Amino acid sequence: MSEVIIEARDVAMTLGSGARRVQALRGIDLALRRGELTLLMGPSGSGKTTLLLVLGCMLTPTAGTVTISGTVTAEADKEGLAKIRRDHIGFVFQSYHLFPTLTAAQNVQLALDIRHERGKRARQHAREALERVGLAHKVNTRPGELSGGEQQRVAIARAIVTNPAVVLADEPTAALDGDNGRAILKILADSAHERGQAVLVVTHDPRIVPFADRIIHIEDGLLVDQTEAEPTRLPKIAPFGPISALRSES
Amino acid sequence: MALTLTLASRNLFHDSLRFIATMVGIVFSVVLVMVQMGLYLGFGHMVTTMIDHAAADLWVVPKNAKSFEDPSLLDLKLRSRVAGIDGVATVVPLVVGFSDWRLDSGEMTPVFIVGSDLHDGALQPWNVIDGNVQALSQGFGVAVDRSYFERLGISGVGSTAEIRGKKIKVVALTDGIRSFTTTPYVFVDLKNARSLTGTPPDRVGDLLVRLKPDADRDKAITAIRGEIGDAEVLTTAQFRDRSRSFWLFGTGAGAALFAGALLGVIVGTVIVAQTLYSSTKDHLSEFATLRAMGSANSYIYHVIIYQALINAVIGFAVASAIGALVVQMTAKSALPIVITPWLVAALAALTVLMCVISAFGAIFRVVRIDPAMVFMR
Ligand SMILES: Nc1ncnc2c1ncn2[C@@H]1O[C@H](COP(=O)(O)OP(=O)(O)OP(=O)(O)O)[C@@H](O)[C@H]1O
Numbered sequence: 349m350s351e352v353i354i355e356a357r358d359v360a361m362t363l364g365s366g367a368r369r370v371q372a373l374r375g376i377d378l379a380l381r382r383g384e385l386t387l388l389m390g391p392s393g394s395g396k397t398t399l400l401l402v403l404g405c406m407l408t409p410t411a412g413t414v415t416i417s418g419t420v421t422a423e424a425d426k427e428g429l430a431k432i433r434r435d436h437i438g439f440v441f442q443s444y445h446l447f448p449t450l451t452a453a454q455n456v457q458l459a460l461d462i463r464h465e466r467g468k469r470a471r472q473h474a475r476e477a478l479e480r481v482g483l484a485h486k487v488n489t490r491p492g493e494l495s496g497g498e499q500q501r502v503a504i505a506r507a508i509v510t511n512p513a514v515v516l517a518d519e520p521t522a523a524l525d526g527d528n529g530r531a532i533l534k535i536l537a538d539s540a541h542e543r544g545q546a547v548l549v550v551t552h553d554p555r556i557v558p559f560a561d562r563i564i565h566i567e568d569g570l571l572v573d574q575t576e577a578e579p580t581r582l583p584k585i586a587p588f589g590p591i592s593a594l595r596s597e598s
Numbered sequence: 599m600a601l602t603l604t605l606a607s608r609n610l611f612h613d614s615l616r617f618i619a620t621m622v623g624i625v626f627s628v629v630l631v632m633v634q635m636g637l638y639l640g641f642g643h644m645v646t647t648m649i650d651h652a653a654a655d656l657w658v659v660p661k662n663a664k665s666f667e668d669p670s671l672l673d674l675k676l677r678s679r680v681a682g683i684d685g686v687a688t689v690v691p692l693v694v695g696f697s698d699w700r701l702d703s704g705e706m707t708p709v710f711i712v713g714s715d716l717h718d719g720a721l722q723p724w725n726v727i728d729g730n731v732q733a734l735s736q737g738f739g740v741a742v743d744r745s746y747f748e749r750l751g752i753s754g755v756g757s758t759a760e761i762r763g764k765k766i767k768v769v770a771l772t773d774g775i776r777s778f779t780t781t782p783y784v785f786v787d788l789k790n791a792r793s794l795t796g797t798p799p800d801r802v803g804d805l806l807v808r809l810k811p812d813a814d815r816d817k818a819i820t821a822i823r824g825e826i827g828d829a830e831v832l833t834t835a836q837f838r839d840r841s842r843s844f845w846l847f848g849t850g851a852g853a854a855l856f857a858g859a860l861l862g863v864i865v866g867t868v869i870v871a872q873t874l875y876s877s878t879k880d881h882l883s884e885f886a887t888l889r890a891m892g893s894a895n896s897y898i899y900h901v902i903i904y905q906a907l908i909n910a911v912i913g914f915a916v917a918s919a920i921g922a923l924v925v926q927m928t929a930k931s932a933l934p935i936v937i938t939p940w941l942v943a944a945l946a947a948l949t950v951l952m953c954v955i956s957a958f959g960a961i962f963r964v965v966r967i968d969p970a971m972v973f974m975r
């Protein structure tokens with residue numbers, strides 16, 4: 349079993365206050381490992397986003413610990429958490445959150461810029477990341493002139509350009525059609541398998557199940573089921589092989 | 599270009615209406631401050647113009663004389679007493695005072711007579727553009743500034759008028775000798791000044807003291823002080839300061855100018871703060887994204903401060919251009935606006951300071967950003 353990059357132990361999270369207090373997470377144990385793409389599934393309101401925020405050091409859990417590459421996050425203040433995110437985590441959001449006034453390349457460079465990586469090398473890295481998501485020809489295009497799928501690919505390039513240990517994505521395909529959704533998952537799966545990143549994808553989308561190495565189910569703030577994917581279902585070689593099969597299934 | 603700077607400029611120029619509003623605010627404010635301070639400097643120059651052009655080391659003036667235009671008088675006997683002091687080269691009397699100028703039409707207008715002995719050369723009209731200063735000693739010749747033609751009802755050298763019943767004739771014209779009080783200066787010869795101002799023969803307005811080159815100034819001042827009773831002896835610099843503080847602060851003119859400038863700064867700061875704040879609010883989700891990506895707060899401050907600085911640089915450039923125009927337009931007017939390199943530097947610093955202070959509101963807002971909002975779509 350490969351190295352654990354990010355680990356949650358008995359994590360609980362209470363959100364809101366007073367009458368609107370919600371126990372969003374109630375004792376979660378979870379480990380994400382190098383080179384694995386994990387899907388997090390569950391009904392609406394079950395705590396998926398909350399768990400992602402806790403793992404991503406955006407929220408400090410009310411109880412329990414999160415460890416990222418050996419760093420315990422509980423001790424960090426706001427700036428310290430930002431530094432952990434900067435050093436270890438790449439995020440992909442459902443609604444892309446690209447900077448509309450910057451080009452695709454500049455959007456990707458931003459992730460390097462906040463790490464003080466600048467100049468020619470940074471531009472080169474940004475271009476390579478865009479190549480990896482198949483957007484070499486859109487380097488100087490602004491998000492407004494890109495399709496939803498292309499925008500999400502730019503967002504992924506931004507998340508992976510720094511080669512983070514962990515990539516966290518919250519419903520990255522929710523706004524995309526099937527083909528685009530699968531293309532996105534393919535990129536994320538490659539990131540896990542070829543670059544050894546720990547990738548966690550929150551999704552409702554059954555069409556992307558075939559890309560998963562592991563599927564976790566959450567309900568009402570508790571993990572209810574963990575499935576290791578069957579090796580035969582893992583599309584590690586043929587990029588779009590299982591898609592047509594899946595289409596006919598659904 | 600640094601990405602923070604790119605982002606800052608895109609944030610600014612993206613909303614052109616807001617950018618224009620910001621520019622109007624900055625330019626209005628900087629031009630207002632520039633004009634107020636330019637007037638202050640212009641007035642400061644104006645109120646000491648006679649003192650600046652008098653060839654004197656020391657001034658003996660009546661007790662508590664507040665300015666060159668002060669109407670109180672000295673005893674003429676002081677002249678010989680001061681002249682006898684060690685180190686004093688010459689003592690030149692000045693007879694000055696307000697009087698009435700009667701136009702040929704019979705209308706009266708107040709003027710300020712400046713009378714000195716032409717041969718002493720202590721305070722002669724300068725910037726003479728027409729006529730002959732030497733002619734002041736012939737009859738009742740006067741020299742006036744050409745900017746007062748209309749006021750004095752004259753058309754040039756040779757024009758005539760009447761002061762205290764004496765027929766006077768314009769024999770020389772100057773350019774740019776204007777008075778802060780707006781009362782025209784009229785240069786005359788010392789011997790005529792008494793009758794034109796009604797100064798008794800045993801009195802003078804001030805005494806201009808010139809020291810010998812090797813004289814000890816402080817010693818001479820002490821010695822003079824011992825001889826002049828309750829009159830005062832001032833260095834040129836002291837008299838200048840006193841005139842300036844009287845006209846600019848004693849009269850409230852300076853305070854009004856500074857209040858105007860302060861108002862400009864406040865209005866400018868509020869407008870820029872407001873537009874920066876609303877721009878930041880519009881881009882909050884972008885800043886939250888940066889924060890989610892792990893950027894330090896200081897990175898985001900950089901973007902906002904750059905926005906403030908771009909505002910400052912462009913605003914100041916536009917304001918300077920307008921300022922240069924204003925200076926040109928007012929150069930020949932009765933209210934010249936004086937803009938010195940120091941004023942320009944101070945205004946540049948002020949603009950930057952104003953814009954950076956304006957950024958605080960936006961920065962306080964950004965500190966409170968919760969990066970988790972990016973996940974809430
Ligand atoms: N800021 C908040 N204050 C109070 N309660 C919150 C807050 N954010 C989320 N919740 C609640 O916490 C629970 C978990 O929310 P979460 O967003 O993690 O669900 P989710 O599984 O991501 O749902 P969805 O699939 O709809 O995105 C929900 O009951 C939600 O109403």
Ligand SMILES: [Mg+2]
Binds near residue numbers: 396397398518
């Ligand atoms: Mg969610």
